[in-house]
Amino acid sequence: MSVPVVSVDRSSPVPLYFQVASQLEDAIRSETLPPGSRLDNEIQLARRLGLSRPTVRQAIGYLVDRGLLVRRRGVGTQVVHSKVRRPLELTSLYDDLGAAGAMPTTTVHRLDEVDADPTVADALAVSPGTRVVRLERVRHAEGRPLALMTNHLPTGLLDLDVPALEAKGLYQLLRENGVHPHLAKQAIGARTASAREAAALGERRGAALLTMTRVAYATTGQAVEYGAHVYRASRYTFELTLVER
Amino acid sequence: MSVPVVSVDRSSPVPLYFQVASQLEDAIRSETLPPGSRLDNEIQLARRLGLSRPTVRQAIGYLVDRGLLVRRRGVGTQVVHSKVRRPLELTSLYDDLGAAGAMPTTTVHRLDEVDADPTVADALAVSPGTRVVRLERVRHAEGRPLALMTNHLPTGLLDLDVPALEAKGLYQLLRENGVHPHLAKQAIGARTASAREAAALGERRGAALLTMTRVAYATTGQAVEYGAHVYRASRYTFELTLVER
DNA sequence: TTGGTCCATATGTCCGGACAAATCGTTGAC
DNA sequence: GTCAACGATTTGTCCGGACATATGGACCAA
Numbered sequence: 001m002s003v004p005v006v007s008v009d010r011s012s013p014v015p016l017y018f019q020v021a022s023q024l025e026d027a028i029r030s031e032t033l034p035p036g037s038r039l040d041n042e043i044q045l046a047r048r049l050g051l052s053r054p055t056v057r058q059a060i061g062y063l064v065d066r067g068l069l070v071r072r073r074g075v076g077t078q079v080v081h082s083k084v085r086r087p088l089e090l091t092s093l094y095d096d097l098g099a100a101g102a103m104p105t106t107t108v109h110r111l112d113e114v115d116a117d118p119t120v121a122d123a124l125a126v127s128p129g130t131r132v133v134r135l136e137r138v139r140h141a142e143g144r145p146l147a148l149m150t151n152h153l154p155t156g157l158l159d160l161d162v163p164a165l166e167a168k169g170l171y172q173l174l175r176e177n178g179v180h181p182h183l184a185k186q187a188i189g190a191r192t193a194s195a196r197e198a199a200a201l202g203e204r205r206g207a208a209l210l211t212m213t214r215v216a217y218a219t220t221g222q223a224v225e226y227g228a229h230v231y232r233a234s235r236y237t238f239e240l241t242l243v244e245r
Numbered sequence: 246m247s248v249p250v251v252s253v254d255r256s257s258p259v260p261l262y263f264q265v266a267s268q269l270e271d272a273i274r275s276e277t278l279p280p281g282s283r284l285d286n287e288i289q290l291a292r293r294l295g296l297s298r299p300t301v302r303q304a305i306g307y308l309v310d311r312g313l314l315v316r317r318r319g320v321g322t323q324v325v326h327s328k329v330r331r332p333l334e335l336t337s338l339y340d341d342l343g344a345a346g347a348m349p350t351t352t353v354h355r356l357d358e359v360d361a362d363p364t365v366a367d368a369l370a371v372s373p374g375t376r377v378v379r380l381e382r383v384r385h386a387e388g389r390p391l392a393l394m395t396n397h398l399p400t401g402l403l404d405l406d407v408p409a410l411e412a413k414g415l416y417q418l419l420r421e422n423g424v425h426p427h428l429a430k431q432a433i434g435a436r437t438a439s440a441r442e443a444a445a446l447g448e449r450r451g452a453a454l455l456t457m458t459r460v461a462y463a464t465t466g467q468a469v470e471y472g473a474h475v476y477r478a479s480r481y482t483f484e485l486t487l488v489e490r
Numbered sequence: 491t492t493g494g495t496c497c498a499t500a501t502g503t504c505c506g507g508a509c510a511a512a513t514c515g516t517t518g519a520c
Numbered sequence: 521g522t523c524a525a526c527g528a529t530t531t532g533t534c535c536g537g538a539c540a541t542a543t544g545g546a547c548c549a550a
Binding site: 035065081185186187189191209221 | 280325434435
């Protein structure tokens with residue numbers, strides 16, 4: 001399989017390897033390069049693009065790391081089967097559902113400042129009793145409640161307001177304010193609904209609930225968000241793709 | 246912070262960059278290089294090791310990809326805070342628990358061959374009705390039941406026998422037979438226990454259960470295992486680390 | 491037919507060098 | 521005293537080349 005239109009712009013500030021990788025990724029996602037097809041070998045590709053082999057290798061390696069391509073020595077580089085392609089790995093539930101077309105809405109029930117209890121303090125790596133921002137929301141999809149979400153954030157990280165939270169979601173607001181969560185530790189469990197939770201979510205008491213707690217960290221290692229969420233198991237599952245490296 | 250003892254063996258078949266990366270990883274995990282400490286710059290490191298800068302960069306890049314180091318232009322390369330280090334991402338539950346010291350045991354309840362129902366056929370990408378291997382196990386930890394596990398595999402992939410399964414676990418047997426799952430898609434949900442499940446797991450009827458279904462794929466994209474597992478939520482949670490890239 | 495050897499091919503590893511760009515502390519002008 | 525400009529430091533990108541090694545097919549011999 002020959003490679004489709006790929007060209008580079010040397011006057012662009014975008015690194016050459018990234019230009020190549022982006023165009024290859026587009027070609028793969030649009031199936032211009034169908035699953036299983038072979039790329040030209042690195043030497044030819046480099047010559048055709050007027051680049052060096054290391055640069056082309058960097059572009060290919062970038063896509064290999066992201067699971068779009070596989071390299072086999074002596075054989076070549078192929079587009080992986082679409083079934084095993086990896087999705088984005090750190091998104092908020094809002095993004096998840098938005099992408100799936102379920103059109104969720106969020107209602108902020110509480111937005112204030114409290115003293116960190118031991119659990120929150122440990123998660124955010126602050127001293128117990130430190131003032132932190134507390135956020136309680138209810139997520140709805142298709143007009144019915146889906147999840148109860150409680151978050152705690154360090155004070156001073158950013159200014160939150162209710163309309164923006166309801167319109168954009170917490171993660172988008174974080175990113176718009178220059179806070180880029182890049183890593184999160186999550187624990188997923190289950191329990192039965194208390195009477196209060198059942199009422200809030202429209203489930204029967206004793207219904208199964210999915211629980212998720214998460215601590216998100218910025219590139220610097222600073223904890224930026226602690227969340228304790230509860231989902232209706234009848235309407236939600238976590239889907240994830242795991243990779244062995 | 247200066248770098249500890251790192252040396253390379255040019256007569257070894259192990260790539261130089263990998264030798265360096267492994268030794269750095271050991272130093273990081275043993276806290277010889279504590280979190281936050283800075284590595285020497287790439288030029289000095291290369292000169293000290295008698296390697297070129299690209300080789301040293303490859304070693305560092307390897308560890309950056311794995312979340313052990315962060316690079317910042319103009320600043321240097323630092324060991325990330327241990328709280329945010331990423332664990333291995335594709336292991337079986339057996340590995341998980343074994344590492345945590347809970348010493349699990351497994352009992353095989355059924356190992357036979359059946360016709361694939363539509364769900365199994367879809368997961369393994371075979372035609373419905375194709376003969377597949379069925380495996381049902383119960384996992385115990387600390388003498389009490391923990392999970393019911395049902396797996397389906399393509400026939401002919403490997404020969405399974407009960408003693409080996411109970412001693413080593415499915416994933417280890419797969420790897421020993423040259424089948425290397427490198428990617429899995431999982432869905433995690435919850436539901437309440439049926440009377441039969443409750444009895445098998447030692448829970449009350451209506452107790453919350455965690456459910457996990459998984460399809461694992463080999464490097465080639467071939468589906469190698471479909472699993473539908475049920476865990477006692479009172480004794481198990483899924484812990485995972487997500488990464489934004 | 492079967493098995494092993496050889497060879498072309500493609501990726502894997504490594505080198506040495508060059509310049510670009512981000513960061514941060516210092517210096518100097520106002 | 522404040523702030524902007526500068527410069528040292530360090531990683532980011534890119535080049536051109538060399539040799540190593542795994543793969544798979546073709547060829548040849550038993």
